[in-house]
């Protein structure tokens with residue numbers, strides 16, 4: 011194989027890696043299913059990567075939640091962009107609160123995650139399987 015062909019192959023592999031979409035980017039169901047609440051301090055501006063004030067609501071003295079997620083019917087986080095089940099993104103990804111950081115997609119770490127399955131089911135999406143992570 012010539013050097014040019016080798017470089018072409020390398021570029022193709024890199025392109026395929028970039029194009030592979032994380033399953034959560036085609037879902038977003040958990041951001042539009044549950045109340046996302048957290049301790050007030052996560053939204054304090056002196057904390058590194060704090061949750062932006064404009065995206066939060068007060069639940070009580072000590073608890074905040076992501077705006078839009080406390081709705082009883084069709085909760086949806088105000089920081090979610092795109093369309094659930096198609097193409098979504100968290101507009102405050104580096105500043106998302108701890109429940110979002112800790113939420114696990116089914117089988118991403120090798121185990122079924124009931125809450126992920128539940129959220130997807132609410133939006134008519136099948137649960138993720140091990141195959142999604144190959």
Ligand code: SF4
Pocket residue numbers: 040041046076087088089090091099100101102103106107110
């Ligand atoms: S902050 Fe981001 S990850 Fe968390 S619920 Fe909202 S859109 Fe989803």
Ligand code: SF4
Pocket residue numbers: 033034035037038039040041113114115116125126127129130138
């Ligand atoms: S419901 Fe599961 S697959 Fe969908 S965005 Fe949340 S963690 Fe990812």
